[in-house]
Amino acid sequence: CQRRIDWNLFLSYIKKDEYVQLLSEIDALCQSAGCNAYIVGGAVRDYFLRMDSCDMDIVIEGNGMIFAKSLGEKLNYIVKTYEPFLTATMQLPSGQKIDFITSRKEVYLKPAALPIIIPAGLIEDLKRRDFSINSLAIQLNGRDKGRFYDLFGGLQDLKDKKIRILHDDSFLDDPTRIFRAVRYAVRLDFKIEKHTKSLIAKALAEKAVASLSSERLSNSFLSVLSEEKTAICMEELNRLGVLAEIFLQGSFSINELRKMDDDKIIRYNVLFESPGISCDPVLLKLLLFFFPCSLSDWQSIKRVLSFDKKYSHCVLQMIEYREKFMDTLQQSHLSPAEVYQLLRPLYTEVILCLLLACDHLQIERYCMMFLLDSQHIKLHVTGKDLLNLGIKPGEIYGIILKQVLAAKLDHKIVTYEDEIAYVRSLLENKFYQDLSE
Numbered sequence: 001c002q003r004r005i006d007w008n009l010f011l012s013y014i015k016k017d018e019y020v021q022l023l024s025e026i027d028a029l030c031q032s033a034g035c036n037a038y039i040v041g042g043a044v045r046d047y048f049l050r051m052d053s054c055d056m057d058i059v060i061e062g063n064g065m066i067f068a069k070s071l072g073e074k075l076n077y078i079v080k081t082y083e084p085f086l087t088a089t090m091q092l093p094s095g096q097k098i099d100f101i102t103s104r105k106e107v108y109l110k111p112a113a114l115p116i117i118i119p120a121g122l123i124e125d126l127k128r129r130d131f132s133i134n135s136l137a138i139q140l141n142g143r144d145k146g147r148f149y150d151l152f153g154g155l156q157d158l159k160d161k162k163i164r165i166l167h168d169d170s171f172l173d174d175p176t177r178i179f180r181a182v183r184y185a186v187r188l189d190f191k192i193e194k195h196t197k198s199l200i201a202k203a204l205a206e207k208a209v210a211s212l213s214s215e216r217l218s219n220s221f222l223s224v225l226s227e228e229k230t231a232i233c234m235e236e237l238n239r240l241g242v243l244a245e246i247f248l249q250g251s252f253s254i255n256e257l258r259k260m261d262d263d264k265i266i267r268y269n270v271l272f273e274s275p276g277i278s279c280d281p282v283l284l285k286l287l288l289f290f291f292p293c294s295l296s297d298w299q300s301i302k303r304v305l306s307f308d309k310k311y312s313h314c315v316l317q318m319i320e321y322r323e324k325f326m327d328t329l330q331q332s333h334l335s336p337a338e339v340y341q342l343l344r345p346l347y348t349e350v351i352l353c354l355l356l357a358c359d360h361l362q363i364e365r366y367c368m369m370f371l372l373d374s375q376h377i378k379l380h381v382t383g384k385d386l387l388n389l390g391i392k393p394g395e396i397y398g399i400i401l402k403q404v405l406a407a408k409l410d411h412k413i414v415t416y417e418d419e420i421a422y423v424r425s426l427l428e429n430k431f432y433q434d435l436s437e
């Protein structure tokens with residue numbers, strides 16, 4: 001089915017001037033290079049849904065890498081090519097990235113493995129795609145500019161709010177599409193169509209998800225954590241039996257993830273919106289999801305999922321601090337300096353995870369105090385000041401500065417003069433006198 005879209009309406013949807021200019025340059029280059037260009041996938045889907053789209057994928061009937069390189073040279077934009085995949089990524093001055101893909105057919109030699117890529121025309125390229133709603137294309141060049149391709153009833157499925165797979169082996173060929181189906185269903189508030197759901201069940205029965213490489217499985221898992229409604233996605237993945245394929249029962253918690261839901265997180269906006277606090281929400285969701293995980297569960301999870309160093313380190317830190325933290329911080333008599341000592345070694349995301357998961361007023365108070373106040377307190381007094389006070393450099397410097405900081409955290413002293421006076425008062429103590437000799 002081929003129709004035309006209203007090109008001017010499409011340009012006004014795209015909004016950004018740099019995109020509009022790029023589309024006009026693509027049209028011109030197609031003419032001189034003798035090839036065709038299409039915008040395909042998410043951006044077309046989101047255009048028909050009138051939703052903001054972050055991605056723009058351009059399919060070139062021809063060589064996408066050479067096309068992107070020539071365009072990049074002409075516009076002076078950075079282009080990175082990925083030879084094995086016949087793709088290229090262009091970075092626009094705003095930082096926005098655009099993918100250029102050589103129009104292809106994909107052949108899967110083994111389930112769950114990456115396919116062999118064979119350059120082919122647009123129709124083959126649309127057939128290889130995951131869902132009908134992601135197989136829509138708009139031509140960007142020549143007299144057919146604005147021609148709209150809908151080979152699999154994608155537009156109707158957008159109207160009917162349905163996620164529909166294009167062929168029966170799709171989930172076996174590429175089990176990451178199971179995660180994608182759930183992400184789109186939840187994000188767009190669509191239903192996974194009945195036959196598609198039965199194909200997910202078939203793929204799971206054939207252990208398709210378990211046969212994914214740890215890198216592809218981890219990327220799929222992290223992409224679910226990047227969705228706004230992660231907890232609902234996880235509930236659906238759980239209902240479908242996907243989580244049971246990957247994780248041991250009891251090693252994860254969807255309930256903890258719900259604490260990141262918008263309505264619940266509102267009371268912590270003061271933390272999330274504070275300029276002094278930077279939090280990676282994907283990492284925080286990862287920590288909440290694995291909140292009940294034991295050390296041995298985590299070792300097993302790491303055999304099937306591979307996370308970067310910081311993410312793994314944070315989960316380990318969370319597991320290690322969980323018990324200690326809950327027991328100690330439930331006490332009501334801790335001073336700000338004691339809380340500082342306890343929380344300072346932790347990543348901000350680990351503190352926020354413990355704060356959300358513990359759901360305890362005293363703990364909340366301590367964490368807020370640390371994140372909003374204590375961690376930003378800096379000393380004015382320096383080693384040079386200690387030298388001027390006649391203290392011999394050595395281990396004593398660290399001990400004194402720690403004491404001054406503790407007094408400052410506990411709001412016993414405020415100014416530089418207070419700090420110097422505090423050092424002098426410490427030196428009246430025999431313990432410090434002995435150490436400073």
Ligand code: CTP
Pocket residue numbers: 040041042043054055057128129130131134135174176177180
């Ligand atoms: N695609 C696919 N199978 C996959 C991954 C991607 O068929 N396993 C195709 C789909 O047509 C998809 C396009 O490649 O639309 C681009 O993929 P991606 O950027 O991951 O998704 P978008 O559709 O752009 O959606 P979004 O980024 O909004 O999640």
